[in-house]
Amino acid sequence: MAETPPRVPRDLRLDFFRGLSLIFIFIDHIPENALAYFTLRSVAFNDAAEVFIFISGYTAALVYGQSLAEKGALFATAQIYRRVWQLYVAHIFLFVIFTAEVSYAILVLQNPMYSDEMGVADFLQEPHLAIIRALTLSFQPTFLDILPLYIVLLASFPVVLILLERQRYLPLALSALGYALTLTHGWAFHTRPSHEVWFFNPLAWQFLFVIGATAGYARGSGRPSFPDPPWVARVAIAVSVVIAVINFSWTLHWIYDPFPPLFAKALWNYSIDKTNLAPLRLFSFLVLAIATVHVVRPDSPLLRARWAWFVIICGRQSLYVFCLGILLSVLGHFLLADISGGIATQIAVNLVGLATMIGFAALLEWFKGAARRPGGVPPASVPSTPSE
Amino acid sequence: MLRMALIPVGLAAMLALASAPRPANADEPSCTAPRELIEDEPRLPKLAERLKRHLPVVVIVIGGASTAGSAPDNSYPYFLEIALRRRHPGVQINVFNRGIGREVAAQMEARFAKDVLPYQPTLVVWETGTVDAVRNEDVNDFVDTLTQGIDSVTAHNSEIMLMDMQYNPGTASVINFEPYLAALHQTAQLQDVYMFQRFDLMKYWSEAGVFNFIDVPREKRISLAREFYECLGERLAEAIDFAAR
Numbered sequence: 001m002a003e004t005p006p007r008v009p010r011d012l013r014l015d016f017f018r019g020l021s022l023i024f025i026f027i028d029h030i031p032e033n034a035l036a037y038f039t040l041r042s043v044a045f046n047d048a049a050e051v052f053i054f055i056s057g058y059t060a061a062l063v064y065g066q067s068l069a070e071k072g073a074l075f076a077t078a079q080i081y082r083r084v085w086q087l088y089v090a091h092i093f094l095f096v097i098f099t100a101e102v103s104y105a106i107l108v109l110q111n112p113m114y115s116d117e118m119g120v121a122d123f124l125q126e127p128h129l130a131i132i133r134a135l136t137l138s139f140q141p142t143f144l145d146i147l148p149l150y151i152v153l154l155a156s157f158p159v160v161l162i163l164l165e166r167q168r169y170l171p172l173a174l175s176a177l178g179y180a181l182t183l184t185h186g187w188a189f190h191t192r193p194s195h196e197v198w199f200f201n202p203l204a205w206q207f208l209f210v211i212g213a214t215a216g217y218a219r220g221s222g223r224p225s226f227p228d229p230p231w232v233a234r235v236a237i238a239v240s241v242v243i244a245v246i247n248f249s250w251t252l253h254w255i256y257d258p259f260p261p262l263f264a265k266a267l268w269n270y271s272i273d274k275t276n277l278a279p280l281r282l283f284s285f286l287v288l289a290i291a292t293v294h295v296v297r298p299d300s301p302l303l304r305a306r307w308a309w310f311v312i313i314c315g316r317q318s319l320y321v322f323c324l325g326i327l328l329s330v331l332g333h334f335l336l337a338d339i340s341g342g343i344a345t346q347i348a349v350n351l352v353g354l355a356t357m358i359g360f361a362a363l364l365e366w367f368k369g370a371a372r373r374p375g376g377v378p379p380a381s382v383p384s385t386p387s388e
Numbered sequence: 389m390l391r392m393a394l395i396p397v398g399l400a401a402m403l404a405l406a407s408a409p410r411p412a413n414a415d416e417p418s419c420t421a422p423r424e425l426i427e428d429e430p431r432l433p434k435l436a437e438r439l440k441r442h443l444p445v446v447v448i449v450i451g452g453a454s455t456a457g458s459a460p461d462n463s464y465p466y467f468l469e470i471a472l473r474r475r476h477p478g479v480q481i482n483v484f485n486r487g488i489g490r491e492v493a494a495q496m497e498a499r500f501a502k503d504v505l506p507y508q509p510t511l512v513v514w515e516t517g518t519v520d521a522v523r524n525e526d527v528n529d530f531v532d533t534l535t536q537g538i539d540s541v542t543a544h545n546s547e548i549m550l551m552d553m554q555y556n557p558g559t560a561s562v563i564n565f566e567p568y569l570a571a572l573h574q575t576a577q578l579q580d581v582y583m584f585q586r587f588d589l590m591k592y593w594s595e596a597g598v599f600n601f602i603d604v605p606r607e608k609r610i611s612l613a614r615e616f617y618e619c620l621g622e623r624l625a626e627a628i629d630f631a632a633r
Binding site: 031142269276334 | 424490
């Protein structure tokens with residue numbers, strides 16, 4: 001029942017930055033939220049989505065790579081698919097919430113002024129089709145677009161893992177090729193029958209997941225992942241600073257019009273395509289990731305700060321906190337829209353949401369810990385979930 | 389010839405003014421807006437020239453259901469025409485409404501060749517983005533479509549103005565307008581096109597208590613729409629005049 005302790009010491013940075021990305025995703029997902037000016041997307045071309053997917057790939061390779069080495073491909077695959085199932089159930093749950101919200105919004109929308117907006121409720125005209133589309137992941141309205149990506153990436157992960165075991169750079173090479181072909185040929189995932197494209201194109205985003213997996217697998221097997229001469233870190237830090245300055249000028253421009261957005265004409269068009277993980281977004285993330293691992297070492301005092309623990313536990317319970325975060329951001333926006341969008345309400349909604357996420361993560365931590373200790377809750381009643 | 393044509397137009401404008409239920413007074417405090425919500429940098433020099441020289445002006449408003457309105461005389465383009473004629477008494481101004489509901493930007497852009505360009509408009513107002521956001525269309529494609537549409541209008545020697553989505557606090561939690569709003573505003577900026585910020589304007593009106601877009605009793609919905617379209621038409625005329633100063 002008890003999980004085998006990882007062979008490599010746990011890198012708290014994974015939990016910390018994943019937790020931070022979940023917090024940012026929550027904040028960014030509340031539209032017209034002033035706090036969203038202070039998240040990653042204000043200082044980088046990428047946003048928290050890249051961080052989340054990269055770390056998910058990294059930890060997936062770390063955790064399931066260990067299962068593969070110790071218990072074989074069949075067991076590792078079964079373990080991965082248990083996770084896929086959890087994600088799938090979470091997605092269906094969010095679909096139900098979304099449906100309830102749309103049903104409520106219709107009351108407001110029954111107004112001749114809003115007949116275009118009413119289109120959002122079209123799927124309720126044919127509930128039988130809507131439910132089937134939700135079950136087949138092809139119904140992806142607002143906020144229901146991230147989990148399908150994660151599900152597809154994890155569902156195909158056993159193949160990546162088995163290839164990683166054979167030749168550790170092979171998946172990366174294949175994945176890079178797939179990414180390049182997707183960008184040049186415009187390959188996309190389509191939903192059926194409406195032929196909308198998936199907001200997150202798995203054919204593009206798999207590259208980032210596999211980059212993470214390659215690094216995570218290398219660490220899990222105790223071999224250095226990528227060559228790392230000292231000048232790389234210095235360049236990465238310098239480039240990250242330049243990107244931050246450029247991006248921050250855009251954010252400032254957004255708030256205060258007369259402020260000039262630096263290089264907007266040259267760069268904006270190359271950073272907008274989140275669907276296909278625009279190369280500039282990928283570059284921005286990778287540079288930032290290299291800079292971050294050099295600035296924040298595994299034994300950094302930052303990670304031992306009291307407040308960091310709140311972020312770390314969010315990262316450790318990532319699936320639950322992620323789903324809860326999406327749910328809370330939807331509810332939060334609903335409150336902001338329905339009551340008042342004032343700055344005080346915005347801060348209150350953010351704080352309550354964050355407190356709920358952290359409180360829930362703390363509860364899960366306690367529950368899992370108590371379940372493992374003798375005399376606590378009988379272990380048999382607690383599902384053991386890998387901390388992937 | 390031209391002078392002759394002006395007389396009935398002027399009369400019509402005066403009649404329209406007189407017959408309006410609530411004469412739209414430009415300085416009416418209830419639906420004014422702060423300058424920064426109306427004014428933008430790009431100018432409309434060709435329109436300015438025609439207004440100055442009292443040459444006929446054709447404005448085509450293309451967009452979705454919110455442009456079509458609930459009837460030809462209950463839409464913001466209708467009130468835009470009234471406002472523009474009142475502001476420029478000596479000029480023959482015609483505003484044509486090319487709003488069709490449930491269309492994405494690409495469908496509207498495809499209609500340009502038939503519904504917009506043949507009329508050799510002086511100014512095209514393109515209201516778009518709502519259905520794209522409702523259907524989660526690809527933002528990148530949306531930007532490409534906007535750029536294409538802008539190019540085809542300017543290539544035909546006309547000037548163009550963009551208008552973003554309607555604001556409604558009740559829909560924002562189920563429709564994610566943000567990426568499409570950002571795309572519209574950034575494209576307008578990169579292409580040097582005047583952006584009429586309907587979203588922010590409505591938000592301002594909603595927060596200032598000028599209009600309540602949420603709790604509208606069923607019987608008041610038509611009259612609310614009418615009052616709102618009248619205000620919007622007036623503010624759009626103000627923006628057009630500012631760009632053509």
